[in-house]
Amino acid sequence: MSKTAGAIESDANSNVEDNHQLHYLMWFRLDLRVHDNTALAAICERANEDNAQLSAVFFLTPEQWQTHDMSLTQLDHIARTLPILAEKLNRLNIILTVQICPSFTDCIATLSALCEENNISCVMANHEYEGNEIARDEQLTKQLLETDIEFIRWHDQCILPPQSITTNDDSMYQVFTPFYKKWRHTLEVSDIQIHTAPGITNNEKVHLTSSEISANTTQDIEALCNKTVHDYQQYLQTHKSYQHIDTDKQISQARTAYPAGEAEACHRLEHFIADDINNYDVSRDVPSLHATSQLSAYLTIGAISPRLCYLQATKALGELHRNDGDNFDSSDSSDNNDINRWISELAWRDFYRHVLDYKPELIRHQAYKHETDKKINWSYDEDAFAAWCEGKTGVPLVDAAMRCLNTTGFMHNRLRMVTAMFLTKDLLIDWRLGERYFMQQLIDGDFASNNGGWQWSASTGTDSAPYFRIMNPFSQAKTHDFDGIFIKTWLPELKPIPSSILHSEDKMRKALNKNDTFANIDYPVPIVEHKLARQLAIAEFKKE
Template structure:
């Protein structure tokens, strides 16, 4: 008997570990509920709900193949070895199959499980699945992990030219087993389920994920490069939550993009090329987790930036978190996050730079807050994005490049459509004033809307001074490859 231990791979199709297990013999699936671990990792309640809803859909899909899905609890990951060992003994499991996960805690958990199983003569087999390339296989000429995305992408392109990752066939129906599937719980203690409106935005299941992927690849990918930065337009794929939970695989996304672009990934349609680029950014940040594990420990990728004089400013942090900074594009973006569990990618950069540069608040505060609210929260992508915006990370924005929220707002939401949707109290303003109501003057400004909590000009100078005073990069031995 084979056991597949499901984690962030909640799908039946193109699932490497599932196909490998089913190819070896009768298969059972298991999913571990780990609420204390999820709390430690700041996983959002809406994300845990999304996992559970996708698990229910997957249980039905596996049921059609006579593969039962069992639910067990290992409150923390250090309990996983004993919980899985007990199950393996009960079912007389010969081998446990998993799809590799990345990050320090994930690697330690899997090593501990492998050790416990091997001691009892049970095989533990891990498979490459949530990435196109195994970490450690895309390296610099000196054998190190890349620190610069453009160089990483170049090697990935060379590899893709030589060999394109193929899709894995879904397993067929097996003979019924005398094992019943466990019911998937509606909720887990510590994670309050979101309201129906948020759930409706993110339907569960592979069928929905593929509907979105097909719609994007057929109709929208051509406009991706030109429209992805405009938050009021449907310019993005809305697939990130499905990728994070493994309801879709990056291979499926790559194949769909290539199909829309006559098999090209470096030429042809700009939209398809740009989107494939985004898949490779996702890949890059996962490789960074493995190559530079300090980023899993809440450490800056660039060690010299640990000396930055971050401000302890709880009132400013709360204003940012609660969408009342007085800067409409920032507040509208934060409102989108709080109500939908998702934020437009351009705005993720704008609000992150505002927090880390204009407010000079530690990027870790923002990273944690995002993880606690994002339905697509992913350690690698979230950490990578925050450190990029804060100029503490790989390939980081140069510290003197600080997005101005007003010019970003005017450029990417020129008519104020996005702002007015999320901040209805500003709906009466014209397209010039909606970006900066404070400029209207008057004793009270706009009713129900706060004055800006910071002066953009002086706060920018403060950030520049803080970065200029850091020890030079060369003294840390952390220059780019």
């Protein structure tokens, strides 16, 4: 990697005395990996070229994360990843310091002080695209410039960075399909590089001079992270959104399902490419199967590179090319549906980040389609919302999905659409409430994708579902959980009821109300009649 690619150079270092070794700083955020970390590779290369020392830092910001509704499982995933990252950085002769800074404002003051106390002349990090993060970085840039310290940021979260995929008049695409076609074409004619961070050749593993609430050994980092998770959990247990959740069980389930570290993430990618990607287009919609990549939690905290995911998928396409010879066309989405479908999911991830960059007001709870959102008489029925959150709506697929989320911190993508559309269309509850609840629970919750998904379901977002296309949660269950395996896993009280009844709202109402065989089952009748709710929702969206 050349040190001029996207970097702003200064002559700040020219004032450093010859006998004083330069000192640089890598600031990790949600990019907790060594392999293909753009900023890390760049600053390692530059440190070696300039014979500079290199340190690394990560700030735990629990108060800021509370404001952002970060889930307990996601914080725990970050906490479990940091000691592993520290070990990997040690192999590059770099020491990671983890420090508690309650808010982003504290980060600005703390990082400025770190630079002054440790004679740091250059800081590098990877871009973040949310509003508070952008404001923090802009303020820090101004503050560091006053002391001639470089602050260089690199695009790393997306496969292709925001503003790189635009229409012919340089505007943002409003619809995903043409965005995806140009995104795919751009990648096919581009040289996508994997960045390798070299070890620091002349580094004395310098320890940053920092505060008492910091750690720079693996053992101390683990202890500090564990305390942060414990304190965060104590805070959440007093929070209304967590009253019905066993947080100990949720953390335990998430730790089992998502072991920490980039090695685990890379192993999952390899396993998915080898065993499951060729059945992805069909099996991805069956929640009882574990046929998806299971990489979203790792992508969210940056434990794996999205470029690596894309390149591995295209490598699998290339192998099909060799097998199929002249009959292969990688650009034809009708062929190789499974691999192309997964690549399109990576493109959706980029798309929603590009949309956020284009419309930063989304971070302030604004709808993409403001006029549509404004005319809807959204409901704020607390009892109905609580029933949805707790998985007590009387709609089996919705309730099973919500109880799975509350127990594991994860929900299958198909079920995210079903539950979101049930909340916003059947119950006409403001999508912002559901968006926030998902962020509070999901181990893979990130603002851009979560907001995009919720506004898609609520028909207020870019390229969203047409308002009249409303998922029937009973027919969705019949299609995607035909034998009721998923439903009965999470709603064991419904095991005696045949799936043919579970998949019919009329039969469910009759069975629970009148049928002696199931009269004693402790499960509510549906809180809303889907057919009527659908008509009311359509009327609401059609009104002038």
